[in-house]
Amino acid sequence: MRTQPVWQIVARREIAVRVTDKSTIIGTVIMLAVIVGALGFAAWSESREKTYEVAYSSTTSQAMVENIAERSTEIDEKVHIEPVAVDDADAAEHALEEEQIDAYLHPDADGWTLLTLAEADSELRGVVEQAVEAIVLTGNAEAAGTSAAELTKGSAVALDQIEGDSELSAIRWVVGYALAIVFYFASIMFGMTLANSVVEEKQSRIVEMIAAAVPLRQLLAGKIIGNAVIAVGQMLIYVAVGLVGLSLTDFSFALPALSGAIGWFVVFFLVGFVVLSTLWAVAGALASRTEDLQSSSTPITMLLMVMFFGALYLDGVGERIGSYIPPLSAVLMPMRLVDGTAAWWEPIIALALLIAFGVALVRLAERLYSRALLQTGGQLSLKAAWRLEE
Known part of the structure; x- marks a missing residue:
């Protein structure tokens, strides 16, 4: 009989816990209601005389x-x-x-x-x-x-642009920023859930029994993969509902131009979420109590704010450069794709850089996680965790 890898068991447990968690269910229902309500209001406003x-x-x-x-x-x-x-x-x-x-x-x-x-x-x-x-x-x-026709002859000014589509600019702008907001809040919500689960296991000393039976690398991988599956699953539901709702409004003409970019967003969201999840797991491992989590997770929260506000305010050359820099690229490149200002090869390069950054960060986070997880004497700093022996 073939033995199932440990990380799969951990991932399945994480998925089972999240799927049956009331807060996850309520949050999903609320988000779906917000999406449907926003699309319904937009359709009503557009058609109202x-x-x-x-x-x-x-x-x-x-x-x-x-x-x-x-x-x-x-x-x-x-x-x-x-x-x-x-x-x-x-x-x-x-x-x-x-x-x-x-x-x-x-x-x-x-x-x-x-x-x-x-x-x-x-x-x-x-x-x-x-x-x-x-x-x-x-x-x-x-x-x-x-x-009047003779007086105004030759005075009409047509609008056009080199990058993107002038007819879709407004809706592209709305969709792009909506995706940035979704990425930010999903990363915060699922990240804090992951960090809380780590610190709760550590605080209750259950982690000591788990660590005796499960390699910490497998434990970390299972937690990250399990949460990533739930996060991406939710994201696919939101995207599907949003696209179906959009198809029923006067903005349905934009679907062909947006579908490919939204597909890329899901891919970047998956990779970006995995990258950030490793940091959230480390934040949980550095804390000894739930009260310590706010302090240990502050650097990640600040990073997410930089990513979010960078997506909001970067423009022109700054936006183009930022769309290649991990982890900012996880938000900016999908926004450029939605806006129609990125060439077909740009997301491939940005994704490759993001994956390479993620691999390096996962290795670093694994070391910090494995060294800090069993330390229950108080909150650890990154420097102190790095110096600990495994």
Whole structure:
């Protein structure tokens, strides 16, 4: 009968414990609810039609508001303007304060003023500005004996970019930062769980019995692999739900461009998570009590913050360079892939560097873990753990 490797037994136990853990189940359900809710809200906002009541108090402004109402759906098909007559400016201000109307349009010395109670909605402002500009331009052109088309001929500016796709830029930006946030919180959540399990076993002295029967290298490998399986499994569920939800919204056109990049994200997440998990295991081994864990895990938390904020704020050359530097590359390279600014060969090189870094770090972490795990006299520093004999 073939004996099962010890690390597999440890990994299966870790998986069984995490799958049945209430906090893991509740956290997964909450995250799925957040994803579904965010996609549902985005779909609802995108499809929702808005009607704005715009008041006028003179024949001149009446003609303008009615003209805007006719043009509004041509500018934005989801925006409708409903003209409302008021006696004068004071009546309009009173109606605004009572929230009976959304805006009051009237002429002034320089053109037109759109009065609102607070900041005007971007949709209303955009429609009114474009409509008024077109109406006034047409009137001025007719007065000059020409047409608006002739006056504006050759003035259109089309937007394009060398890197990425201008039509997908907004959604790529949202997806990229969403992936960075998911990586950060998943690493914190699963990492702290792993570190806690190590320090609890150490604090209860169970680890001494485990170490007598299980090689510490196998124990470390089993814990990391077990937690990685759960983390990646959760990530695949989130990605699947997100992609299905995205396909049901008006943003479904972006799926072909995003699918490959999200696949790369899962790969980078797996490698990056394994790399960081070794550090979390060491943080647990350095602590003798649960209370010590906050101190021993601070360097990892700081590293994750650097990775997260680096992903948020690095741009241009800095972002390109950072996407090759482990472990920052675990976040930045997927973001560049989502953004469409990375060539096909770049993630391969970045992944190879990340794996090489991970192998070196695992060897270092294994040494620290095996030397610190059985030390129960108090919290150890990295320097003290390194000097201990196995």
